[in-house]
Amino acid sequence: MRRMRREGADVVWTLVVPVKPLALAKSRLGTGAGEGPRAALALAFAVDTVAAALACAAVRDVVVVTDDPLAGAELTALGARVLAEPGGPGGLNGALAHGARTVRAGRAGAAVATLNADLPALRPAELGRVLDSATEFPRAFLADAAGIGTTLLAAAPGMELAPAFEGHSRARHRDSGAREIGLTGVDSVRRDVDTEADLRAALALGVGPRTAALVGAPAEPGGGGRRSTVRPPRAGTAQRHGESAAERSAPRAD
Numbered sequence: 001m002r003r004m005r006r007e008g009a010d011v012v013w014t015l016v017v018p019v020k021p022l023a024l025a026k027s028r029l030g031t032g033a034g035e036g037p038r039a040a041l042a043l044a045f046a047v048d049t050v051a052a053a054l055a056c057a058a059v060r061d062v063v064v065v066t067d068d069p070l071a072g073a074e075l076t077a078l079g080a081r082v083l084a085e086p087g088g089p090g091g092l093n094g095a096l097a098h099g100a101r102t103v104r105a106g107r108a109g110a111a112v113a114t115l116n117a118d119l120p121a122l123r124p125a126e127l128g129r130v131l132d133s134a135t136e137f138p139r140a141f142l143a144d145a146a147g148i149g150t151t152l153l154a155a156a157p158g159m160e161l162a163p164a165f166e167g168h169s170r171a172r173h174r175d176s177g178a179r180e181i182g183l184t185g186v187d188s189v190r191r192d193v194d195t196e197a198d199l200r201a202a203l204a205l206g207v208g209p210r211t212a213a214l215v216g217a218p219a220e221p222g223g224g225g226r227r228s229t230v231r232p233p234r235a236g237t238a239q240r241h242g243e244s245a246a247e248r249s250a251p252r253a254d
Ligand SMILES: Nc1nc2c(ncn2[C@@H]2O[C@H](COP(=O)(O)OP(=O)(O)OP(=O)(O)O)[C@@H](O)[C@H]2O)c(=O)[nH]1
Pocket: 017, 018, 019, 020, 021, 024, 025, 026, 027, 028, 029, 065, 066, 067, 085, 091, 092, 095, 115, 116, 117, 118, 166, 194
């Protein structure tokens, strides 16, 4: 992949990925799903997101901010660096600001971008296009698939990240002066999963192997360049965690 250049140097990004304690995560994902299946899905999304991010040529490294021991261990094993939550009332934005500050404390000139951990369909090449586009602006963001939130916020070297996530964060990031990235063809970077409808949409794009194994969809090896299209599962598929692979029967459409 051709890297965008700023002042003669290839720009590679450090990604800050926030992961909420798994037992509290994905509360909107199916009223019938218990805490266990939701936690397993949240972990699978995070694993597939971080694996795809680490496979992106525009990504130098990935820093995960979490206090969850299982997520921390699994994401460390993938190659991410894990930071503990900063503590205090800061929530998601506090965690992201802490991640960015820590990265810059070690490397003042780092290009830093946040990436939500609920992007199981993420494709490295699409992430690369988004990061290359972000390179053209001091601060930039990508709206989520719903057009309300944000899945990625980027700050060039020397620029404060100033995250304003949660709720209508697309409008807040725009109002804060960040440039909205208007690329088409980067659906996998926009496709966050909060609800079962979101999960079906992600499965239609093709998800990473950990999520695929959990919901009975075909796996796309390697955090995928080109992911397969699968038939969306019936509502409630997210509750099928615990079935063996042989019990899962979601067909692939290609
Ligand atoms: N470290 C950290 N990450 C968070 C926090 N809150 C949310 N996140 C992460 O931020 C991203 C977007 O989170 P949301 O979709 O708003 O929250 P969620 O828990 O995944 O889902 P809901 O329970 O449905 O709100 C995901 O990667 C979450 O794991 C937090 O307080 N600390």
